[in-house]
Structure formats: structure tokens, C-alpha cells
Amino acid sequence: MKTIHDNPVSSREMVRMIILFVFGSSVVMGVNPRTMQDAWICLLIAAAISVPVFFIYARIMHLMDGKDFFTCVLDWFGGIPGRIVIALLVWYYLYLAAVVVRNFSEFMEIVAMPETPQIPMMISFLLVSAYLCKSRIQVISQWSIVGLCITVGIMIITVLSTVASMRPQNLLPILEHSPPVMMKSSFEIFAFPFAECVVFLPLISAAKHGSPYKVFFKGLFYSTLVLMVIILRNVLTLGPQLMEAEYFPSYSCARIMEIGSFLSRIEGTISINFIVSGLTKTSLCLYSGALGLAKLLNVPNKLDLIIMPIFLFVLMLCALSYTDAVQMFNFLDFYPFYALPFQVIVPVVIWLVGEWKAHSKKTSSVQTASQPS
Amino acid sequence: MWNPFRPKQEEKQKRIDEALSRSTERSKATGQSQEEVLSPSMEENCRRFEELFRDNDTIICRKIQNACYPWLEYRLYYSDGMVNTSLLHDGVLRPLVESNEKPGRDLAESLSKQILTASDVQISEKWKDVCDGVTYGDAILFLPHSSRALILSAKNFQLRGVDEPENERILSGPREGFNESLLNNLTLIRRRLRTHDLKLKFRTFGRRTQTKACVCYLDSLVNKNILKLLEDRLNNIDIDGVLDTNYLSELTRDSALSPFRSTGYTERPDVVAAKLLEGRIAIFLDGTPVVLTVPYLFIENFQSSEDYYLNFFYTSFSRMLRILGFFMTITVPGFYIAIVAFHHEMLPTPLLINIASERTGVPLPAAAEAFIMLIVFDILRETGVRMPSNVGQALSIVGALVIGQAAVEARLVAAPMIIIVGITGITALLVPRMSAPIIFVRIFILIGASVFGLFGMMLTLCTLFIHMLNLDSFGVSQLTPSGKLQFQQIKDMAIRAPWWKMIQLPKRTAWSTIRQKTPPRRKE
Numbered sequence: 001m002k003t004i005h006d007n008p009v010s011s012r013e014m015v016r017m018i019i020l021f022v023f024g025s026s027v028v029m030g031v032n033p034r035t036m037q038d039a040w041i042c043l044l045i046a047a048a049i050s051v052p053v054f055f056i057y058a059r060i061m062h063l064m065d066g067k068d069f070f071t072c073v074l075d076w077f078g079g080i081p082g083r084i085v086i087a088l089l090v091w092y093y094l095y096l097a098a099v100v101v102r103n104f105s106e107f108m109e110i111v112a113m114p115e116t117p118q119i120p121m122m123i124s125f126l127l128v129s130a131y132l133c134k135s136r137i138q139v140i141s142q143w144s145i146v147g148l149c150i151t152v153g154i155m156i157i158t159v160l161s162t163v164a165s166m167r168p169q170n171l172l173p174i175l176e177h178s179p180p181v182m183m184k185s186s187f188e189i190f191a192f193p194f195a196e197c198v199v200f201l202p203l204i205s206a207a208k209h210g211s212p213y214k215v216f217f218k219g220l221f222y223s224t225l226v227l228m229v230i231i232l233r234n235v236l237t238l239g240p241q242l243m244e245a246e247y248f249p250s251y252s253c254a255r256i257m258e259i260g261s262f263l264s265r266i267e268g269t270i271s272i273n274f275i276v277s278g279l280t281k282t283s284l285c286l287y288s289g290a291l292g293l294a295k296l297l298n299v300p301n302k303l304d305l306i307i308m309p310i311f312l313f314v315l316m317l318c319a320l321s322y323t324d325a326v327q328m329f330n331f332l333d334f335y336p337f338y339a340l341p342f343q344v345i346v347p348v349v350i351w352l353v354g355e356w357k358a359h360s361k362k363t364s365s366v367q368t369a370s371q372p373s
Numbered sequence: 374m375w376n377p378f379r380p381k382q383e384e385k386q387k388r389i390d391e392a393l394s395r396s397t398e399r400s401k402a403t404g405q406s407q408e409e410v411l412s413p414s415m416e417e418n419c420r421r422f423e424e425l426f427r428d429n430d431t432i433i434c435r436k437i438q439n440a441c442y443p444w445l446e447y448r449l450y451y452s453d454g455m456v457n458t459s460l461l462h463d464g465v466l467r468p469l470v471e472s473n474e475k476p477g478r479d480l481a482e483s484l485s486k487q488i489l490t491a492s493d494v495q496i497s498e499k500w501k502d503v504c505d506g507v508t509y510g511d512a513i514l515f516l517p518h519s520s521r522a523l524i525l526s527a528k529n530f531q532l533r534g535v536d537e538p539e540n541e542r543i544l545s546g547p548r549e550g551f552n553e554s555l556l557n558n559l560t561l562i563r564r565r566l567r568t569h570d571l572k573l574k575f576r577t578f579g580r581r582t583q584t585k586a587c588v589c590y591l592d593s594l595v596n597k598n599i600l601k602l603l604e605d606r607l608n609n610i611d612i613d614g615v616l617d618t619n620y621l622s623e624l625t626r627d628s629a630l631s632p633f634r635s636t637g638y639t640e641r642p643d644v645v646a647a648k649l650l651e652g653r654i655a656i657f658l659d660g661t662p663v664v665l666t667v668p669y670l671f672i673e674n675f676q677s678s679e680d681y682y683l684n685f686f687y688t689s690f691s692r693m694l695r696i697l698g699f700f701m702t703i704t705v706p707g708f709y710i711a712i713v714a715f716h717h718e719m720l721p722t723p724l725l726i727n728i729a730s731e732r733t734g735v736p737l738p739a740a741a742e743a744f745i746m747l748i749v750f751d752i753l754r755e756t757g758v759r760m761p762s763n764v765g766q767a768l769s770i771v772g773a774l775v776i777g778q779a780a781v782e783a784r785l786v787a788a789p790m791i792i793i794v795g796i797t798g799i800t801a802l803l804v805p806r807m808s809a810p811i812i813f814v815r816i817f818i819l820i821g822a823s824v825f826g827l828f829g830m831m832l833t834l835c836t837l838f839i840h841m842l843n844l845d846s847f848g849v850s851q852l853t854p855s856g857k858l859q860f861q862q863i864k865d866m867a868i869r870a871p872w873w874k875m876i877q878l879p880k881r882t883a884w885s886t887i888r889q890k891t892p893p894r895r896k897e
Contacts, residue, residue: 108825108828112715112716112826112827113715113825113826113828116825120824120825121825121828124821124824124825124829124832125832128832128835128836128839131836131839132835132839135842135843139839139842139843142842142853143839143842145853146838268716268719268827271828271831275828275831275832276831276835279835
């Protein structure tokens with residue numbers, strides 16, 4: 001019987017999920033605004049930095065040869081070290097989910113509902129993403145098809161309707177900032193949102209066909225494209241100073257939007273983007289985290305059971321992580337340094353061990369093959 | 374292991390077991406075991422039969438003696454009102470009494486082959502067949518010194534004619550509808566699908582009702598996995614009675630708690646034929662005109678048989694209207710509340726001022742107002758469905774004047790709310806198949822919107838969408854076609870493609886996919 005629950009996810013859907021994931025919170029949080037009008041250059045540099053890292057991710061998937069990620073990690077590292085690596089990754093996934101949800105609730109409180117307490121918002125948002133996560137990766141992939149259509153559609157509408165207020169001179173002067181500042185900003189863009197794709201390590205094996213290289217690089221290409229459009233729209237519409245000053249530049253950009261004299265102030269629509277892509281991002285993080293935790297606790301088939309404790313744990317993290325929005329935005333400065341070990345160092349270690357294991361396996365198989373003769 | 378729930382569960386299970394064993398004992402006492410056979414003595418059989426059907430005065434016993442051979446004595450039993458007496462007279466009574474041929478050694482065989490002129494005669498030696506027969510309008514003939522009885526089909530019930538179904542009226546196209554007779558309904562289908570490929574398998578449901586049902590499909594098109602799944606689920610059913618196909622629908626559905634349907638239902642033979650042609654399976658049940666079809670795709674909620682009988686531009690438009698109607702009827706109240714209570718800035722200023730001035734003096738908050746008005750609308754609708762037709766006018770006066778105009782003038786309700794409820798109610802009528810989920814989904818979205826504004830509405834819509842993605846009907850995903858998106862898979866969804874474009878059958882339902890080999894149309 002062909003149901004979507006048995007179907008492997010196609011690599012095309014996986015690419016869509018990656019785009020939506022990268023789109024995720026950056027659609028509202030804005031891509032790092034430190035370099036103002038030069039942000040698009042930083043984005044390109046960040047994409048260039050991401051290429052080798054994505055290559056490592058894809059290489060890991062290639063080495064695993066379609067097997068489950070966490071099982072392979074346990075095989076490669078052995079019991080205790082494997083569990084430590086899994087625990088590190090699970091922590092990163094779950095904390096990332098908490099950060100995304102916190103971004104969402106802060107955003108809501110600042111722009112729309114200053115009097116509504118945040119915890120109920122977090123609960124409802126997390127409940128929906130836990131539900132999405134509980135519906136399995138196949139449903140998330142179907143969901144992301146529609147989600148991508150909605151978000152990209154709305155993005156195109158916002159671009160078209162702000163064309164009137166775009167000023168090309170906002171892009172000038174190009175390369176105003178010094179190289180160290182540019183590099184730092186690029187590094188920040190690399191860590192958030194590109195390298196967060198480390199979340200996809202346990203998920204890529206759901207796509208049975210298609211090479212992981214293609215999936216990761218297509219995803220990187222299209223998401224760079226989308227982020228580029230967002231950055232250019234924000235810079236051209238708002239101007240560098242305003243863009244740096246605003247907490248949520250995309251939202252302010254939509255505020256300027258006007259269609260005729262009738263439809264104005266439709267910035268609420270842009271939060272649709274945030275909800276759809278934020279839900280995807282959170283549920284992908286929860287999914288990876290749940291898979292890892294299930295492996296850690298050795299209950300691989302109890303995913304449904306594990307979602308609820310994870311939900312509560314993430315809710316707690318989410319409520320405790322920052323005292324207010326200012327702290328949240330300040331944390332963005334330190335985030336790259338916090339995330340680097342999980343995004344780069346842990347995968348690199350996994351990759352090296354994997355290469356070593358694959359190599360030794362090959363030599364041993366060559367030896368066993370040559371022994372009888 | 375310590376488990377606080379275990380004692381309770383065990384107790385519950387024990388109670389269920391006890392109830393089950395009691396009921397089986399009772400059925401043993403009153404009924405008969407399935408395999409029990411008739412005795413060789415006619416007197417014994419008749420006594421047993423009358424014992425089984427004691428206190429049932431509709432059972433009539435007729436004693437018959439042959440004129441030439443007086444030792445040939447028969448007993449005929451039938452249920453009064455369910456048999457055609459003239460047929461019984463001409464085909465059974467007269468030959469039995471007047472025949473002067475000496476019957477052969479095997480009385481039952483020679484009677485059925487040489488003497489009786491009734492068309493359908495069965496020979497049986499099982500009590501089960503005898504009882505099933507007499508309760509379904511057959512006459513039972515007990516023979517002297519024989520452990521076999523003849524079951525003579527002489528059914529004659531009062532049935533409704535083949536009318537157009539009340540709730541599936543269409544402008545053009547076939548106007549026949551099913552009625553309550555299983556065989557008549559099957560005839561309507563067989564007249565449309567004249568192929569040996571059409572398979573019709575009978576089965577019985579209900580321990581007490583013994584309702585006949587028929588599973589019907591086209592053998593070369595049906596997906597065998599779906600068929601097997603369906604048969605497994607039907608085999609598991611053990612219930613006392615089945616009066617309508619909805620019993621089967623709820624007993625076999627996939628996601629048990631979803632308000633959305635997972636089986637299609639129709640009263641139109643042309644619809645059933647069309648669905649069989651797409652590889653679906655139909656389940657007919659005796660005593661109801663409603664026929665189930667599985668698997669059920671989500672888009673079938675928006676399809677109507679008329680879509681295929683009229684011009685495709687027109688029907689594509691009306692299908693899109695139906696989809697839009699579904700979205701409107703679930704979101705309009707929530708959207709209004711979100712705008713009025715949370716996001717005033719989205720409205721143009723003059724409109725905002727109008728709404729605000731209408732709302733001054735209204736005692737309830739907008740959300741509560743919407744909730745109450747929606748309930749009132751549903752009360753009116755439900756009354757309209759059930760009431761006798763001659764009080765319709767009173768209802769419309771109450772509905773339109775009292776609840777509409779007077780409530781606004783008395784400042785109990787704001788005027789925009791009446792418009793919103795009106796739009797909601799009218800658009801709900803566009804998709805009659807979705808009336809059950811619409812009510813719940815609408816309230817759900819309304820609650821989301823009144824707590825978190827547009828964000829809450831979006832969240833609830835997302836939840837709804839995830840739920841719809843999760844829906845399965847007999848292992849087939851209801852909402853989305855699996856795999857790569859192709860035109861042939863979506864040609865009949867939001868639009869109805871012209872017939873010359875419908876080259877393939879939907880993959881989700883049909884095993885083989887070629888619908889037509891008509892040469893493609895060229896542009897002229």
C-alpha cells in the first residue's frame with residue numbers, strides 16, 4: 001500500500017525543507033544587520049564558507065550509506081563516546097528549538113500583543129510543532145511544499161508592493177565596512193542560519209533516492225537566493241540605518257507596504273511567513289532531537305511517547321533562556337561561538353571517525369578477500 | 374511493575390467478559406446453533422419451527438395435501454405481508470395440490486425439478502437457512518419424512534420507487550437514485566457497468582439484523598491492497614445490528630476521532646458507477662439507499678456528479694467556489710474577531726469607524742457575540758432540517774426579523790456580526806458533505822483567533838492543515854497525492870479538466886491507470 005507514511009521523502013522535498021528551515025526565523029529576525037548595506041556581500045561570503053561545511057555533512061551522509069544517523073554514530077564511536085556525541089547534538093537541536101520559539105513569542109509580544117503573556121503563546125506554538133513532529137517526516141515534507149509556496153508567495157508580494165518605496169542609492173557606498181567587520185558578520189550569518197542545517201543530519205536518510213550532496217547544495221543555493229531577496233528588499237526599502245535600528249526589519253518593511261489606498265498596514269500577513277517557517281523549523285529540531293533522544297534511551301519505536309517530555313523540556317528552556325528581548329538580541333552576538341562546536345566541530349569529528357572506519361573496513365575487507373587466495 | 378491503572382482496567386475487562394458470556398448464553402437459549410440440521414420427521418420440524426417463532430403472529434402455517442396421493446402432506450410457512458400470495462398460489466399451492474405425478478424417490482429434488490413452478494427454489498437442511506429465509510420473506514415448505522426443506526423465494530415488500538435523491542439534486546444528468554432494496558440498487562449499477570469485470574460479493578452484518586451487504590468493485594482496476602484492508606476490517610465487525618452504511622463507515626474508518634469523513638457516500642447510481650470506474654470499492658447495504666465508496670480522497674468533498682456533465686469552465690469555477698466556500702466558512706468568524714479585537718490597524722479608517730460606532734453599546738465582547746450568534750444560526754439550521762414543513766414561514770420570520778433586525782436594533786448584537794454569521798452560514802451550504810467538520814473547525818479557529826488574534830488563527834489553521842495531511846482513508850493519504858506532482862494526478866482537483874485531458878485514472882485509487890485511448894485533440 002502506498003501511503004505517504006511509507007513513502008520515502010523525495011530529495012526534492014528535502015531541499016524544500018532545507019529552504020524553509022533556513023528561511024525560518026531569519027525571515028523575521030532579519031539576516032545579520034551589522035554591516036547594513038553590505039549585508040548581501042556578507043551573505044555571499046557566508047554561503048561560500050558554508051560550502052565546505054555542507055560538504056562535510058553530505059560526506060557523513062554518504063559514508064552512512066542510507067543507514068540511520070544515530071545508529072551509525074553509535075557504531076562508529078562505540079557505546080559511551082557515541083552517546084556523548086548524540087547527547088551533544090540532541091542538546092543543540094532542542095536548545096535551537098527553544099530559541100526559535102522564544103524568537104516567535106518575543107516577536108509577537110513586541111509587534112502585536114504587548115499585554116499577552118508569553119508562556120501561553122509558547123505553549124500553543126510548541127504544541128502545534130510537536131503535533132507536526134508527531135506526524136512524522138513524511139507529513140512535514142508534504143507540509144513544507146505548501147509552506148514554501150505560501151512563504152515565497154508572500155515574499156514576492158511584499159517585494160512587488162514595496163517596489164515603489166525602494167531606493168537603489170541605499171546600497172551605496174559599497175564595501176563601507178572594514179574586512180574584519182565584514183568577516184565577523186559573515187561568520188555570524190554562517191552560524192545563523194546556514195550551519196543550523198546540522199539539524200538535517202539525522203533526517204536526510206529519510207530521502208532514499210538522490211545524493212545527499214545534491215540535497216545540501218541545492219538547499220544552500222536556493223536558500224541563499226531567498227535570503228538575498230530578503231536582504232535586498234530590506235536594505236532598498238528601509239535604508240541601512242533604519243534596517244540596523246529595527247528589531248524586525250522584515251516586519252517594518254511590510255509596514256510600509258501599501259496596495260492602493262485600501263489595503264495598507266497588512267504587516268500581519270508577514271507573520272504568516274514566520275509562523276509557517278517557524279513551525280517547520282521548530283518541528284524539524286524537535287524531530288531530530290526526539291530521534292536522538294530515542295536512540296540515547298534505547299527506545300527507537302517510542303517516538304510518540306518521547307515527544308511530550310521533549311515538549312515540556314523545550315518549553316522550560318524557552319521560558320528560562322532569556323529574561324527579555326534585549327537579552328535575546330544580545331545573545332545573537334555570542335550565538336556563533338556557542339554554536340560552532342555543534343555545527344562544525346562535532347560533525348568534523350564524526351566525519352573523521354567515519355572516514356577512518358570506512359577506510360579500515362575497506363582494507364579489512366580487502367584483506368579478507370585476499371586471504372583465501 | 375507498579376501500575377495504578379491496572380486494577381481498574383482488569384475490573385473493566387472482567388465486566389466486559391461477563392457481559393459477553395451472558396449474552397452468548399442468552400443467544401444460545403433463544404436462537405439455534407448455526408450448524409443444526411433438520412430432523413427427518415416433519416412433525417418434529419414443525420414443532421421446532423413453531424417453538425422458534427412462538428409469539429410471532431405474522432408467521433402463517435398452511436397445511437397442504439395432494440389430491441391424488443393423500444399421504445403427501447406438506448406444511449408451508451411464511452411471514453404474512455412479506456410474500457407475494459398470488460405467486461405462492463400459482464407457483465406452489467396449486468401444483469402441490471393438483472399434481473397427479475407420482476413424486477420420485479427424492480421428494481425434495483423431484484418437487485423442485487418437476488412439480489413446483491415457482492422460479493427460485495432452494496433445498497436446504499440447515500435451520501439457519503430456514504430461519505433466515507422466513508424472516509426475509511421466503512416461504513418454507515416442510516416435506517414428509519424428509520430432513521430437507523424447500524425455501525421458496527416469493528418476496529414482496531412495499532418499496533420506494535427509483536426517485537431522484539432529495540439531497541443530491543442536480544440540474545442536468547441522470548436522475549435515478551437508489552432505494553432501500555439491495556438487489557434493485559445492484560441492478561442500477563449492473564445496468565451501467567455491463568462487464569464481467571464487475572464483481573459483486575455478498576456478506577452479512579449484524580448478529581440480530583442479519584443485514585445483507587454487497588462489496589462491489591471492478592476486478593482489473595481495484596487496488597488489491599485496499600480491497601484486502603477493507604475485507605479485513607469488515608470481517609472484524611461483530612455488532613448486533615447494522616441499519617445504515619454509516620455504521621460500517623465508522624466501524625472501519627482510519628483515524629477514528631477525526632470529524633472529516635473517510636468514506637464517500639452517495640445515493641446516485643451514476644456517481645457509484647463513476648467511482649467504480651476509478652478503481653474504488655462500493656459497499657451496498659440492504660435497507661438503505663446510501664452507498665459507501667472507499668477510498669475517499671479529500672477532494673471528493675468538493676466534487677459533485679454534475680461537474681462531469683456540464684461544461685468544464687463552468688464546473689471548474691463552481692468547484693473553486695466550493696473550495697473557497699469551505700475556507701470562508703471556517704475562517705470568516707475568526708478573521709473578523711481577530712481584526713476587530715486585535716488588529717484594528719488592518720482596516721481602512723472609515724470602515725473601522727463604522728464598525729466601532731456599530732459596536733458601541735453592545736454589551737458582549739466580539740468573541741462571545743460571535744460564538745453565541747453562530748450557535749443561534751446552527752439552532753435555526755437544525756430546526757429547519759427537522760421541523761414539519763408547514764411551520765417554515767414562522768421560522769424564517771423568527772430567524773430574519775427577531776434574531777436579525779430586532780437584535781441589532783435593540784443593541785444586543787452589532788450589525789456587522791449579523792453579516793458575518795450570514796456569510797458563514799451561506800458558504801457552509803456550498804459544501805454539504807463537510808457540514809460536520811465545518812462546525813467544529815470553525816469554533817476551533819474562532820477560539821484561536823479570540824485568544825491570540827491573527828496569530829492564533831494562523832496556528833489553528835496550521836493545526837487543521839497538519840491534521841488534514843495526517844488523514845488516511847484505507848491506507849491512502851486523503852489530501853495529497855504521494856510522490857511527484859503530475860498534471861494527471863491533479864487534473865480533477867481544484868479544476869475539472871476537460872474530458873479529453875483526463876487520460877489517466879487517479880493513482881491513489883486505481884490499480885491500472887489508463888482511462889482512455891482517444892487520440893489527443895488537435896487545435897483547429
